[in-house]
Amino acid sequence: xxxxxxxxxxxxxxxxxxxxxxxxxxDKLGLKSITKPSDISLKxxxxxxxxxxxxxxxxxxxxxxxxxxxxGVAARAHMDEEGKQGAIIYTIAADDLKVAVxxxxxxxxxxxxxxxxxxxDIVVVPVGNAGYTLDGIGALKLIKQIEPKAVIxxxxxxxxxxxxxxxxxxxxxxxxxxxxxxxxLAKYRPKPTDLTDTTHLIVxxxx
Numbered sequence: 001x002x003x004x005x006x007x008x009x010x011x012x013x014x015x016x017x018x019x020x021x022x023x024x025x026x027d028k029l030g031l032k033s034i035t036k037p038s039d040i041s042l043k044x045x046x047x048x049x050x051x052x053x054x055x056x057x058x059x060x061x062x063x064x065x066x067x068x069x070x071x072g073v074a075a076r077a078h079m080d081e082e083g084k085q086g087a088i089i090y091t092i093a094a095d096d097l098k099v100a101v102x103x104x105x106x107x108x109x110x111x112x113x114x115x116x117x118x119x120x121d122i123v124v125v126p127v128g129n130a131g132y133t134l135d136g137i138g139a140l141k142l143i144k145q146i147e148p149k150a151v152i153x154x155x156x157x158x159x160x161x162x163x164x165x166x167x168x169x170x171x172x173x174x175x176x177x178x179x180x181x182x183x184x185l186a187k188y189r190p191k192p193t194d195l196t197d198t199t200h201l202i203v204x205x206x207x
Contacts, residue, residue: 001013001014001015001094001095001097001099001189001190002014002187002188002189003099003122003124003152003187003188003189003190003204004186004187004188004204004207005152005154005204005205005206005207006024006026006031006034006206006207007026007029007031007158007160007161007206008023008025008026008029008031008154008155008158008161008163009022009023009044009103009104009124009126009154009155010022010023010024010025010026010034010154011023011101011124011152011154011204012034012039013092013094013099015066015067015068015094015095016067016094016095017066017067017068017094018040018065018066018067018068018094019036019038019039019040020039020040020041020042020068020070020092021034021035021039021040021041021042021053022042022043022044022090022101022124023042023043023044023045023101023103024041025043025047029161029162029163030160030161030162031160031161035050035052035053036053037052037053037054038053038054039053039054040053040054040055040056040057040065040066040068040070041053041055041056041057042056042057042058042070042072042090042092042101043056043057043058043088044058044087044088044089044090044101044102044103044104044105045058045077045086045087045088045103045104046058046059046086057070057072058088059072059088060072060073060074060088067094068092068093068094069092069093069094070090070091070092070093071090071091071093071116071117072088072089072090073088073089073090073091073113073116073117074087074088075087075088075089075102075103075105075106075109075113076105076106076108077103077104077105077106078104078105078106078132078133078134079104079131079132080106087103087104087105088103089101089102089103089105089113089117090103091117091118091120096192097121097122097190097192098118098119098120098121098122099120099121099122099123099124100117100120100122100123100124100146100148101124102123102124102125102126102134102142103126104126104132104133104134104155105134105142107134107137107138107139107141107142108141109142109145109146114145114146117146120146120147120148121148121149121150121190121192121195122148122149122150122151122152122190123142123143123146123148123150123151123152124152124154125139125142125143125151125152125153125154126139126153126154126155126156127139127153127154127155127156127168127170127173127174127176127177128155128156128157128163128167128168128173129167129168129173130165130166130167130168131165132163132164132165132167133155133167135168135173135176136172136173136174136175136176136177136178137176138176139151139153139173139176139177140176140177140178140179143177143199147199148199149195149196149197149198149199149200150188150190150195150199150200150201150202151177151179151199151200151201151202152188152202152203152204153170153173153174153177153201153203155167156168156169156170156173157169157170158206170203174201177201179199179200179201180201181201181202181203182200182201182202183200183202183203184202184203184204184205185202185203185204185205186204186205186207187204188202188204
């Protein structure tokens with residue numbers, strides 16, 4: 001498995017048999033879309049279905065495509081009123097690894113949601129704050145609930161991205177996470193044997 005970061009909350013996850021793109025709304029943020037016709041596209045928010053790719057999901061549910069098991073879990077969005085669930089958490093299992101992509105959710109998960117997410121190796125979590133998404137403290141609360149082995153922060157300030165709401169710098173967000181980055185990488189190629197019980201913070205350079 002390989003994870004690459006493209007800015008905002010957008011990542012590409014490459015497995016042995018599939019290419020998965022998360023939250024590619026880059027064309028609305030002043031960047032170029034990365035989704036290809038052969039990709040699996042997942043959106044952590046309700047969106048117009050992407051007909052230009054192999055498979056598109058923006059709703060809770062379970063899917064299995066090319067050896068990849070995807071589970072979408074309904075969640076309260078960060079700006080939702082209590083009782084609403086306008087966001088989707090995805091877990092993606094492939095190549096003996098499991099990734100959870102949290103998206104812009106409210107920092108409180110129920111026991112039922114945690115059970116649906118299950119044991120996770122890697123968590124991808126936005127940290128930009130400014131009322132739009134999680135801050136470092138909210139992200140840390142979720143990390144403690146899920147207990148992953150690695151954390152990848154996303155959706156922080158970037159001069160080339162035209163965010164609707166200005167986001168905080170990564171260095172500021174990391175203070176709330178109370179973790180120092182263990183590595184800064186162009187691409188993350190985790191191996192199950194390399195992951196330990198100690199949670200590591202991995203910073204991905206934007207492609």
